[in-house]
Amino acid sequence: MSDLDRLIHEPARLTIVALLSSVKEADFLYLLRETKLTKGNLSTHLIRLEEAGYVEIEKTFRGKIPMTLVRLRAEGRAAFQSYRKSMKDILEPSKMRRVPVQLPT
Amino acid sequence: MEPPVDIDQVTVTAQRHWMEDGLSEIMVGLLFIVMGGGLLVKLALPHWLTLDLLTSALTAAGALGLSWGFKRLKQRITFPRSGYVALPEPTRMRWLFMFAMFGAVGGASALVLSAHSVVVSAFAAVFAAIFLWSGIQYKQASMLWEALLTLIFAVVLTWFPSLSGAVGVLALMVMIGASMAVIGAFRFRNFLKANPRPQEMQA
Numbered sequence: 001m002s003d004l005d006r007l008i009h010e011p012a013r014l015t016i017v018a019l020l021s022s023v024k025e026a027d028f029l030y031l032l033r034e035t036k037l038t039k040g041n042l043s044t045h046l047i048r049l050e051e052a053g054y055v056e057i058e059k060t061f062r063g064k065i066p067m068t069l070v071r072l073r074a075e076g077r078a079a080f081q082s083y084r085k086s087m088k089d090i091l092e093p094s095k096m097r098r099v100p101v102q103l104p105t
Numbered sequence: 106m107e108p109p110v111d112i113d114q115v116t117v118t119a120q121r122h123w124m125e126d127g128l129s130e131i132m133v134g135l136l137f138i139v140m141g142g143g144l145l146v147k148l149a150l151p152h153w154l155t156l157d158l159l160t161s162a163l164t165a166a167g168a169l170g171l172s173w174g175f176k177r178l179k180q181r182i183t184f185p186r187s188g189y190v191a192l193p194e195p196t197r198m199r200w201l202f203m204f205a206m207f208g209a210v211g212g213a214s215a216l217v218l219s220a221h222s223v224v225v226s227a228f229a230a231v232f233a234a235i236f237l238w239s240g241i242q243y244k245q246a247s248m249l250w251e252a253l254l255t256l257i258f259a260v261v262l263t264w265f266p267s268l269s270g271a272v273g274v275l276a277l278m279v280m281i282g283a284s285m286a287v288i289g290a291f292r293f294r295n296f297l298k299a300n301p302r303p304q305e306m307q308a
Binding site: 014015018019021022023025027028029030032033034062065084087 | 110112115116117118119120122184185187188189190191192193194303
């Protein structure tokens with residue numbers, strides 16, 4: 001448990017990182033729809049991830065419309081993979097714990 | 106202890122999102138119609154080199170035009186409504202694998218078409234299996250319908266002895282393309298209803 005990255009383990013941030021892990025880049029609207037968070041909440045989580053160096057946020061324009069692009073950085077990808085591995089390690093021994101119990105005769 | 110979210114489910118969201126507007130189905134459907142139809146025309150016309158080249162060029166131009174139109178529609182209609190997402194670039198190994206697959210399928214198709222002894226039902230089974238796999242993988246009910254329709258088309262084609270062999274396979278391709286385009290159009294209409302263009306685009 002102590003190996004788990006607490007920043008990623010939080011459900012909203014884990015969803016954001018998992019979404020970004022499977023794409024090259026995504027905009028704020030896509031993340032808003034998929035995470036079902038409020039704009040404020042999503043912004044806060046993205047800032048936390050950006051501060052940790054996990055994501056890269058780029059403010060740009062599509063024509064005259066402002067657009068916020070978000071990408072997972074190499075550090076974020078490595079942290080996500082490490083988190084998944086840690087979760088797997090935690091879950092697998094629990095499966096192996098199924099030892100046959102000897103009933104009293 | 107379980108992860109707080111189903112990571113495997115979340116990671117396939119992008120692929121599902123890419124297909125949710127129905128545009129991919131319309132595009133692939135039209136591509137099938139253009140390619141299958143183009144080859145059918147080629148078979149029907151006299152085998153003059155100029156005509157062969159012309160039909161090939163028109164088919165290729167049609168495919169390129171569809172690809173361009175698909176990108177434009179995504180940018181103008183889908184992204185402002187449901188958000189922009191770019192799928193990752195294929196790796197070098199994936200490109201090699203894709204080229205090898207295209208080469209193998211193209212070579213096998215050319216061999217089978219030249220032999221004039223194509224079993225339409227075998228092609229239908231392959232298409233149906235691909236649709237079935239895609240439907241299950243990306244949880245797309247429309248793909249399951251496509252699988253069923255493909256098998257129905259194959260049965261219908263057996264009633265027409267003139268549509269056997271290579272012509273039958275191409276006719277099947279056009280029929281699958283038409284059904285994909287129609288299903289995609291319905292899905293596109295539903296997508297537009299469910300996702301009106303927002304006034305305020307970004308936070």
